[in-house]
Amino acid sequence: MSTKKFLLEEKEIPTAWYNIVADMKNKPLPPLNPGTKQPLKPEEFYPLFAKELVDQEANQTDPWITIPDEVRELYKQWRPTPLVRAYGFEKALDTPAHIYFKNESVSPVGSHKLNSALAQAYYCKKEGLTNLTTETGAGQWGAAMAYAAKAFGLELAVYMVKISYEQKPYRRSIMQTFGAQVVASPSMSTKSGRKILTDNPNYMGSLGTAISEAIELALQTENCKYVLGSVLNHVMLHQTVIGLESEKQMEKAGEFPDVVVACFGGGSNFAGISFPFLRHNLTQGKEIRFVAAEPASCPKLTRGEFQYDFGDEAGYTPYIPMYTLGHTFAPPHIHAGGLRYHGAGSIVSQLKKDNLMEAVDIEQLDAFKAGVLFAQTESIIPAPESSHAIAAVVKEAEKAKLEGKQKTILFNLSGHGLIDMAAYDSYFAGELSNYSLSKADLAKSLDPLEKII
Ligand SMILES: *Cc1c(COP(=O)(O)O)cnc(C)c1O
Numbered sequence: 001m002s003t004k005k006f007l008l009e010e011k012e013i014p015t016a017w018y019n020i021v022a023d024m025k026n027k028p029l030p031p032l033n034p035g036t037k038q039p040l041k042p043e044e045f046y047p048l049f050a051k052e053l054v055d056q057e058a059n060q061t062d063p064w065i066t067i068p069d070e071v072r073e074l075y076k077q078w079r080p081t082p083l084v085r086a087y088g089f090e091k092a093l094d095t096p097a098h099i100y101f102k103n104e105s106v107s108p109v110g111s112h113k114l115n116s117a118l119a120q121a122y123y124c125k126k127e128g129l130t131n132l133t134t135e136t137g138a139g140q141w142g143a144a145m146a147y148a149a150k151a152f153g154l155e156l157a158v159y160m161v162k163i164s165y166e167q168k169p170y171r172r173s174i175m176q177t178f179g180a181q182v183v184a185s186p187s188m189s190t191k192s193g194r195k196i197l198t199d200n201p202n203y204m205g206s207l208g209t210a211i212s213e214a215i216e217l218a219l220q221t222e223n224c225k226y227v228l229g230s231v232l233n234h235v236m237l238h239q240t241v242i243g244l245e246s247e248k249q250m251e252k253a254g255e256f257p258d259v260v261v262a263c264f265g266g267g268s269n270f271a272g273i274s275f276p277f278l279r280h281n282l283t284q285g286k287e288i289r290f291v292a293a294e295p296a297s298c299p300k301l302t303r304g305e306f307q308y309d310f311g312d313e314a315g316y317t318p319y320i321p322m323y324t325l326g327h328t329f330a331p332p333h334i335h336a337g338g339l340r341y342h343g344a345g346s347i348v349s350q351l352k353k354d355n356l357m358e359a360v361d362i363e364q365l366d367a368f369k370a371g372v373l374f375a376q377t378e379s380i381i382p383a384p385e386s387s388h389a390i391a392a393v394v395k396e397a398e399k400a401k402l403e404g405k406q407k408t409i410l411f412n413l414s415g416h417g418l419i420d421m422a423a424y425d426s427y428f429a430g431e432l433s434n435y436s437l438s439k440a441d442l443a444k445s446l447d448p449l450e451k452i453i
Contacts, residue, residue: 004084004085004087005082005083005084005085006082006083006084006085006249006250006252006253007080007082007083007249008080008245008248008249008252009080010076010079010080012080012245012248013072013075013076013079013080013241013245014067014240014241014244014245015066015067015072016064016065016066016067017064017065017067017237017238017240017241017244018063018064018237018240018243018244018275018276018279019056019059019062019063019064019065019237020063020236020240020271020275020278020279020282020347021059021060021233021347022059022060022061022062022063023063023279023282023283024282024347024350024351025282025354026350026353026354027060027350028233028321028346028347028349028350029308029321029346029350029453030321031318031319031320031321031346032308032318032319032452033318033319034310034315034318034319037319037452040318042054042055042057042058045057047219048215048218048219048225048226049225049226049227050120050123050124050126050127050129050225051123051127052123052126052127053120053123053124053234054234056233056234056237057232057233057234058233065237067119067241068119068122070122071118071119071122074118074151075115075118075241077108078106078107078108078114079241079245080245080249081102081103081104081106081107081242081245082102082103082106083100083101083102083103083245083246083249083250083252083253084100084101084102084103084378085098085099085100085253086099086100086101086374086377086378088377088378089373089374089377089378090397091377092373092376092377093373093394093397093398093401094401095397095398095400095401096400096401096404096405096406096407097396097397097400097401097406097407097408097409098255098406098407098408098409099393099397099409099411100250100253100255100257100408100409100410100411101378101410101411101412101413102242102245102246102249102273102410102411102412102413103380103413104242104269104412104413104414104415105380105382105383105386105413105414105415105416107144108147109140109143109144109147109174110140110143110383110415110416110418110419111140111143111144111383111414111415111416112239112242112268112269112272112412112414112415113140113141113143113144113145113229113268113415114144114147114148115238115239115241115242115272116144116229116234116235116238116239116268117141117144117145117147117148117227117229118148118151119234119238120145120148120227120234120235120238121145121148121149121151121152121154121227122152124152124154124225124227125152125153125154127225128223129154129223129224129225130154130155130223130224131154131155131156131157131221131222131223131224132145132149132154132155132156132157132218132224132225132226132227133156133157133158133159133214133215133217133218133221133224133225133226133227134156134157134158134159134214134226134227134228134229135158135159135160135161135185135207135210135211135213135214135228136158136159136160136161136164136171136175136210136229137160137161137164137207137210137265137337137338137340137341138161138164138168138171138336138337138338138385138420139160139164139168139171139172139174139175139337139419140171140229140338140383140415141229141230141338142158142160142171142175142180142182143171143174143175143178144229145158145180145227145229146158146174146175146176146177146178146179146180147178149178149179149180150178150179155179155181156179156180156181157180157181157183157214157217158175158180158181158182158183158214159183159184159185159187159210159211159213159214159217160172160175160182160183160184160185160210161185161204161205161206161207161209161210161337161340162184162185162186162203162204162205163204163205163333163337164205164337165182165184165185165205166184166204167335167337167422167423168337168419168420168422170419171419174419183213184205185205185209185210185213186203186205186209186213187213189213189217190212190213190216190217191216192209192212192213192216192313192314192316193209193212193213195314196209196313196314204333206313206330206331206340206342207340207341207342208310208311208312208313208314208327208328208341208342209312209313209314211228211311211312211313211316211317212312212313212314212315212316214226215312215316215317216316229266229268230265230266230267230268230341230345231266231267231268231311231320231322231341231343231344231345232345233345233346233347235266235268235345236267236268236271236272236275236345236347236348239268239269239271239272240271240272240275240276241272242269242272242273242412243272243273243274243275243276243277244276246273246276246277246410247276247277250410255408256288256408257277257288257408257409257410258288258289258407258408258409259288259289259290259291259396259407259408259409259410260273260274260277260288260289260290260291260409260410260411261290261291261293261389261392261393261396261409261410261411261412262274262291262292262293262389262411262412262414263292263293263294263336263339263385263386263387263388263389263392263412263414264292264293264294264301264339264344264348264359264388265338265339265340265341265385266341266343266344266345267292267344267345267347267348268345269412269414270290270292270348270412271345271347271348272412273410273411273412274290274357277290277410278290278351278356278357281356282356289358290351290356290357290358291357291358291359291360291392291396292348292352292357292358292359292360293359293360293361293362293388293389293391293392294339294359294360294361294362294388295331295334295336295339295340295361295362295363295364295367295388296361296362296363296364296434296435296436296437297331297332297334297340297364297434297435297437298325298329298331298332298334298339298340298341298342299325299361299437300322300323300324300325300341300342300343300344301323301344301352301359302359302360302361303325303361303437303442304323304324304325304342304343304344304442304446305323305324305446305449306321306322306323306349306352306353306453307321307322307324307449307450307451307452307453308320308321308322308450308452308453309322309324309326309327309342309343309449310327311327311343312327313327313328315327319452320343320346321346321349321350321453322343322344322345322346322349323343323344323348323349323352323353324342324343324344324446324449325342325343325442325445325446326342326442326444326445326446326447326448326449327342327343327445328444328445328448329342329442329444329445329446330445332435332437334364334384334435335364335384335420335423335426335427335432336364336367336383336384336385336387336388337385338383338385339385339388342445360392360395362388362391362392363434364432364433364434364435365427365432365433365434366391366394367384367387367388367390367391368384368387368423368424368427368432369391370387370390370391370393370394371384371386371387371390371391371417372424372427373390373394374387374390380413380416381416381417381418381421381424382413382415382416382417383414383415383416383417383420384417384420384423385414385415386412386413386414386415386416386417387417389411389412389413389414390411390413392411393409393411396409397409
């Protein structure tokens, strides 16, 4: 058996994150004030986010941002993560492709989210804050943020999308174990939550709604700011440790990826594994392909519009340039809660617009089928989100087989599914279905968008 795992030493954890914006020819468009349509200055975000995070968000010049020692020290609890050659999976697919995955599921909370959570908690603590608010969909971000807040002695309130609060009680327990306060969203504790519940008492929530509630609480609480687990530039930045480690590990494996694949919610794990490799395309003329795997039920990249939109349902955030389905889009209740977001971050949106990356949409049943095959051949039960990436890898591997061509595929295993077994149960019981969204379904939330671009 050839080598399967490519490991790095602790001292090889990256010392800086990679800021791709510095190398992009077309920079992402600026966020706008929704009233005046004027670009917002970084200072205008200081009331909501920690100052250093805002400065990272706006940084278009420095390709490398030093990782603070305190954060790097905490990364050592599980980083560097393994890069694995998926021999078993390759064999089951009978493909000439070489398939590698970066295993981010080994973090203490089971997903990549901790890479940014620890960095954000660090900068908030450094600024002298005592309290944080955030939202969570399937619960992975909330769990990561709860862990990070505890590590830095901060209090955290989490608004958790109600459908997940009920379907995934164990993620709630994990957050509570780390000392966070968890509220099902929409809730009666905020103005935006009360309005939504008054209009639609049975609404099971969305990330957009939970964001509105978390922002509202942060703005009303002393010494408190808001943190977000995806979409924003600084989150993409922190996640680049994934790809930076992978670069070194692929080198150890003696290969280089032809295609890099990741699932796509707001874009952070995709950015994390892709951007350090995309750097080779931007600065050295390489032609690596990058494929974002999104759910067919929430297809912002493949069927959305590139337009300014709100990041949340109630419209509290600035206008953000993004591929969007419209901020009022209510995605079907698929079991990959982490992918149920209406928009894509502004960096990835610009990259998509400039054809520097691709996107595919994946049906829910194909994701579970691929996830089960992966579990049986590689001994890790993937998160339903990650299974979307795995299904996209299956497509790439089948293409390689048809063409009779060897190619090297690298994908990010963003998390494990051990706390998502209820979703697997529903799949085995035949209770899950695919969702096809008609043009009319999409038009409901897309048509009302102000056309600014
Ligand atoms: C949150 C999450 C995602 C989706 O979020 P991105 O910001 O697009 O990465 C994917 N996989 C897992 C395991 C997650 O927790």
